[in-house]
Amino acid sequence: MIEVKDLHKAFGDVRAVNGVSFTARDGEITGLLGPNGAGKTTTLRMLYTLMTPDSGQVLVDGIDASTDPLAVRRQLGVLPDARGLYKRLTAVENIDYFGRLHGMPAALLAQRREALIDALEMRDIAARRTEGFSQGQRVKTAIARALVHDPRNVLLDEPTNGLDVMATRAMRRFMRQLRDEGRCVLFSSHIMQEVAALCDRIVVIAHGRVVADESPDALLAQTGETSLEDAFVKIIGTDEGLAA
Amino acid sequence: MSAFTAVYWKEVRENLRDRRTLINALITGPLLGPVMFIMLMNVMVNRELAKTDRPLVVPIVGADLAPNLVAALKSAGIDATAPLSDPENAVREQRTDIVVRISPSYPTAWKNGQPVQVELIYDSSRRDASTPVMRVRSVVEGYGKREGAMRLIARGLSPTTAWPVQVADRDQATSQSRSALMFSFLPYFFVLTVFLGGMYLAIDLTAGERERQSLEPLFVNPVARWKILAGKLGAICSFSVVSLLLSVAAFATAPWFIPTEKLGIALDLGWRFGSQVVLLMLPLILLLAALQSLVSAFAKSYREAQTYLSILMIIPVLPSALLSVIPVRAEPWMYAVPLLGQNLGIVQLLRGDGMPAWQMGLCLAGGFVTAALAVWGTAQLYRSDRLAISG
Numbered sequence: 322m323i324e325v326k327d328l329h330k331a332f333g334d335v336r337a338v339n340g341v342s343f344t345a346r347d348g349e350i351t352g353l354l355g356p357n358g359a360g361k362t363t364t365l366r367m368l369y370t371l372m373t374p375d376s377g378q379v380l381v382d383g384i385d386a387s388t389d390p391l392a393v394r395r396q397l398g399v400l401p402d403a404r405g406l407y408k409r410l411t412a413v414e415n416i417d418y419f420g421r422l423h424g425m426p427a428a429l430l431a432q433r434r435e436a437l438i439d440a441l442e443m444r445d446i447a448a449r450r451t452e453g454f455s456q457g458q459r460v461k462t463a464i465a466r467a468l469v470h471d472p473r474n475v476l477l478d479e480p481t482n483g484l485d486v487m488a489t490r491a492m493r494r495f496m497r498q499l500r501d502e503g504r505c506v507l508f509s510s511h512i513m514q515e516v517a518a519l520c521d522r523i524v525v526i527a528h529g530r531v532v533a534d535e536s537p538d539a540l541l542a543q544t545g546e547t548s549l550e551d552a553f554v555k556i557i558g559t560d561e562g563l564a565a
Numbered sequence: 566m567s568a569f570t571a572v573y574w575k576e577v578r579e580n581l582r583d584r585r586t587l588i589n590a591l592i593t594g595p596l597l598g599p600v601m602f603i604m605l606m607n608v609m610v611n612r613e614l615a616k617t618d619r620p621l622v623v624p625i626v627g628a629d630l631a632p633n634l635v636a637a638l639k640s641a642g643i644d645a646t647a648p649l650s651d652p653e654n655a656v657r658e659q660r661t662d663i664v665v666r667i668s669p670s671y672p673t674a675w676k677n678g679q680p681v682q683v684e685l686i687y688d689s690s691r692r693d694a695s696t697p698v699m700r701v702r703s704v705v706e707g708y709g710k711r712e713g714a715m716r717l718i719a720r721g722l723s724p725t726t727a728w729p730v731q732v733a734d735r736d737q738a739t740s741q742s743r744s745a746l747m748f749s750f751l752p753y754f755f756v757l758t759v760f761l762g763g764m765y766l767a768i769d770l771t772a773g774e775r776e777r778q779s780l781e782p783l784f785v786n787p788v789a790r791w792k793i794l795a796g797k798l799g800a801i802c803s804f805s806v807v808s809l810l811l812s813v814a815a816f817a818t819a820p821w822f823i824p825t826e827k828l829g830i831a832l833d834l835g836w837r838f839g840s841q842v843v844l845l846m847l848p849l850i851l852l853l854a855a856l857q858s859l860v861s862a863f864a865k866s867y868r869e870a871q872t873y874l875s876i877l878m879i880i881p882v883l884p885s886a887l888l889s890v891i892p893v894r895a896e897p898w899m900y901a902v903p904l905l906g907q908n909l910g911i912v913q914l915l916r917g918d919g920m921p922a923w924q925m926g927l928c929l930a931g932g933f934v935t936a937a938l939a940v941w942g943t944a945q946l947y948r949s950d951r952l953a954i955s956g
Contacts, residue, residue, distance in 0.1 A: 366954075369785050371781060371784055372954075391788075392787070395787040397785070399782070399785045401782050403778030403779070403782065405778040405783075407579055407777075408777070409579045409583060410578070414575075418575045419786060421568075422568055422783075422786040423787060424567075466782070467782070
């Protein structure tokens with residue numbers, strides 16, 4: 322479970338995140354929706370302790386990120402905005418590197434790696450160097466790398482960015498599978514359909530603030546709209562920076 | 566497996582697959598120095614040798630006025646040739662190294678036992694002309710002395726009357742220290758090797774990771790950043806150590822390719838010299854690895870880091886260049902200054918003087934303290950939020 326309480330982060334005069342609070346529960350997919358530049362990536366970066374918040378608190382499975390960042394990172398599997406694979410290493414070597422950094426014993430690492438390679442349907446590319454991988458192959462490798470240590474909480478920054486229809490459908494299937502395993506899945510997106518198709522709970526961020534935190538049905542009821550798309554536009558006040 | 570070894574082996578494996586890094590660490594870095602050194606030495610030695618042995622042809626103005634002097638020159642291997650119309654210009658335009666001009670009054674003055682002038686026209690700013698000039702001068706002066714002695718004897722005087730003070734040369738240079746003079750730029754080659762050996766790795770592991778945006782996922786792992794840095798520094802140091810070892814081994818073969826025996830100098834670049842050089846260079850290896858990482862961490866891209874590092878590369882040249890222009894007496898504190906200490910030490914080892922333990926100690930202590938500071942500075946930079954974010 323991930324709890325975020327009143328996060329603030331400013332870069333110079335720009336208040337990128339200005340009082341964000343929400344909770345992402347285990348066994349649920351929580352979507353962080355907002356237009357480009359709303360502060361989603363910055364919020365996630367503070368969650369996985371890459372950035373220190375100016376104020377506010379992040380709790381992952383009850384552990385405070387400011388007091389024990391290493392323990393928090395151990396509980397998280399993160400697909401950052403920057404996928405950043407090592408192109409002179411094969412997909413397997415990329416995955417193993419992160420497994421070793423987590424201090425996993427070799428046998429367990431091999432077992433987890435093979436399971437993920439099957440689950441992500443990437444057997445055909447596993448032994449290839451990642452140089453020249455397609456966007457979809459890159460995302461698969463990066464996700465396998467992020468989840469190799471079997472984390473309870475999964476953070477995905479724009480996971481379907483740049484993927485084609487088939488790859489997007491596979492990704493959604495995989496995310497549902499993660500939820501059904503009882504994990505806490507939190508992902509960000511600026512694509513309304515995606516959030517609508519996947520989420521048990523939607524957190525809408527605009528201008529560095531949470532403007533809504535509801536289930537999709539509650540969101541419709543709250544705005545009095547019949548489609549989620551209209552509901553989002555009504556909440557955010559504009560459709561700028563959103564994709565249908 | 567600990568985080569350090571995980572990072573270390575991943576970086577080593579990944580960079581062993583990169584041709585550019587390999588070529589720099591294993592070929593360009595270690596072999597550039599020895600090859601340049603051997604080529605330069607051979608060119609220098611052969612030119613010098615050729616000049617001292619070769620018969621010299623010198624234009625002499627008024628050769629027929631002084632057949633005795635011309636004969637003396639000829640017996641020393643200096644042949645007279647037809648005079649030039651404008652000796653001063655001929656020398657200035659480098660058509661000849663030296664012209665001898667015998668004064669028209671030579672025959673009468675000689676007959677009357679009076680002093681007479683022989684002019685040597687040359688350009689002292691032309692270094693390659695200095696050997697012929699010296700040869701001609703010593704023959705002319707020797708001839709003059711010999712004839713002077715004859716005149717004194719003819720007058721019933723001892724020739725020593727004319728030279729109350731005798732100069733006796735007692736050169737303390739050993740054949741090894743003479744060679745050290747020629748090889749004083751050797752320390753720079755070792756520093757350059759270490760620099761080049763680790764450079765591409767340092768760029769790749771910091772600026773390269775940033776550019777490829779892989780630093781952010783890496784830092785998400787539950788590993789303290791200083792441990793990641795330690796693994797990376799370890800990998801950089803390993804590459805530069807391999808470079809240095811190859812370079813020392815290549816230098817050990819240098820005496821086979823340089824005709825040292827013809828110069829009357831000794832050159833000992835064997836394993837004893839090599840092992841002491843490696844020991845001396847150890848702190849520099851760590852210092853340069855940390856400095857290269859530090860500088861690369863400021864760069865946003867591979868190319869930018871390359872530009873910064875080529876500027877950084879000038880710094881190690883300074884001690885070598887300064888020491889060759891301003892010969893300073895080695896003060897104890899100098900050994901504690903990184904680069905300067907290594908420079909003094911390696912030249913000393915080349916001279917065959919050896920290094921006392923206290924000098925070696927100062928050198929290592931000063932180097933490692935500076936290296937520790939540089940590592941600490943880099944670790945601080947690694948802790949900043951900014952470093953991981955590529956966008």
